[in-house]
Amino acid sequence: MGRxxxxxxTQWNVLTEAGFRCxxxxxxxxxxxxxxxxxxxSEEGSNEPSNLIALCPTCHALHHRGVxxxxxxxVWKSLLVSLMQAFDKQAIDDLLFLDLSSNDNNEITLNHRTVALSGDGVLKFSRLIASGLVSYSIITNNNWQLVTYTAFLTPKGKNLVSAWKAGDRSILENINTEKQ
Ligand SMILES: [Zn+2]
Structure with a gap:
């Protein structure tokens, strides 16, 4: 069978699924x-989108070298498909962003400063909050003169992101049972 x-x-669909990222x-x-x-x-793999994954040249080479x-x-392919069905591209990036930027006090920090969100800012995470992957808390200043929010990964969200990063297959069972 020729290549x-x-x-x-199909290329477009696979790239869109990955958010045009590795x-x-x-x-x-x-x-x-x-x-x-x-x-x-060479092993009869097809050109169907389900058999294709978007990778940057570095990761592609790391895979072919066995790293x-x-x-x-x-796992990463299945998770992208599941997350894209349950959420969207933005939510996938939001999960990774919160994982990178949350400190131990469950605040989003950039350069060690807590990022305060407006109410609209919290709404951006609404689907992730509804799914129990993200939560939020209220920050008040000056005796409730100024009310802002911060968003953070829940323990469930942290588990999902850490298993996702690790490419841990057990996560697929969890995500499929939890998604109604
Ligand atoms: Zn990559």
Missing amino acids: KAIPKE SVPTCRGILAIDIHHLVQV IPKSSLF
């Missing part, structure tokens, strides 16, 4: 994204 080019529309959650590189066959063409195992690629 057929991946149709443009599908490796600890990378998320945005330059020059390759499309990798999960099951190789990134195939099992992790399957």
